[in-house]
Amino acid sequence: MSAPPLFHLTRGQAPLFVSFPHSGTYIPPEIAARMTPVALTTPDTDWHVPKLYSFLDALGASRIEATHSRYVVDLNRPPDDKELYAGQKKTGLVPTDTFKGEPLYGDGEALTGEEVIARRKYWQPYHDALAQELSRLKAIHGSVILWDAHSIESVLPSLFEGRLPDLNLGTFDNKSCDKDIADATFAAAQATGFNAVLNARFKGGFITRNYGAPKKGVNAVQLEMAQTIYMDEGPPFTYRPDKAAKVTTAIRTMIAAAMEAL
Numbered sequence: 001m002s003a004p005p006l007f008h009l010t011r012g013q014a015p016l017f018v019s020f021p022h023s024g025t026y027i028p029p030e031i032a033a034r035m036t037p038v039a040l041t042t043p044d045t046d047w048h049v050p051k052l053y054s055f056l057d058a059l060g061a062s063r064i065e066a067t068h069s070r071y072v073v074d075l076n077r078p079p080d081d082k083e084l085y086a087g088q089k090k091t092g093l094v095p096t097d098t099f100k101g102e103p104l105y106g107d108g109e110a111l112t113g114e115e116v117i118a119r120r121k122y123w124q125p126y127h128d129a130l131a132q133e134l135s136r137l138k139a140i141h142g143s144v145i146l147w148d149a150h151s152i153e154s155v156l157p158s159l160f161e162g163r164l165p166d167l168n169l170g171t172f173d174n175k176s177c178d179k180d181i182a183d184a185t186f187a188a189a190q191a192t193g194f195n196a197v198l199n200a201r202f203k204g205g206f207i208t209r210n211y212g213a214p215k216k217g218v219n220a221v222q223l224e225m226a227q228t229i230y231m232d233e234g235p236p237f238t239y240r241p242d243k244a245a246k247v248t249t250a251i252r253t254m255i256a257a258a259m260e261a262l
């Protein structure tokens with residue numbers, strides 16, 4: 001298999017840009033050769049998330065979708081690898097174990113600091129493209145919604161207590177998004193029938209925090225979802241269309257509310 005491009009970017013004309021930083025599963029062969037069998041099954045992928053957003057083209061939205069696994073580099077972490085969530089388990093720029101604590105690299109294959117720094121070559125192009133497309137949309141519309149789309153296994157004791165709520169909206173305590181837009185989006189989330197929280201455990205990762213600047217016209221919202229609402233958690237991570245339809249409707253409703261309040 002030849003290497004795919006690092007990401008796929010689709011340009012639209014609406015003031016809406018959706019980012020999918022963790023949905024890729026590709027691992028370059030020279031990295032894969034050093035990894036453990038469990039790493040190669042990429043269990044911590046934000047599985048099937050772009051599929052849940054199939055309505056974006058109809059809205060005229062722009063989208064950027066990573067092809068490479070978060071195990072290659074985590075696009076939602078700062079390039080200097082500073083801690084995002086103080087006091088909690090660190091999930092770094094270049095992960096060394098799964099969310100469940102299983103090592104990603106084989107014995108004697110631990111990465112050196114230099115190798116970690118070298119992984120930025122997989123990080124930078126996504127961010128360059130993201131920044132450029134945001135500027136283009138801002139030039140057209142003045143202000144835009146940047147929606148960072150995620151999902152995660154619903155029970156992960158190393159990362160959070162108990163079972164994660166279905167819909168976890170994050171606006172970095174409204175520092176990344178206008179408060180009225182955040183409130184309208186959250187109200188729509190609460191009306192979906194799923195349980196929803198705003199700025200709880202997942203307040204927004206690097207993408208939300210770095211690009212969100214409501215006074216400068218970028219309203220960034222992160223949506224983290226519990227995977228159990230649309231798929232079978234655990235291998236082989238099967239997509240469940242019977243459950244997913246309702247999730248797609250919920251996402252569409254939330255995005256419509258955000259756009260309405262823009």
Ligand SMILES: [Zn+2]
Pocket residue numbers: 022046149150151
């Ligand atoms: Zn994610």
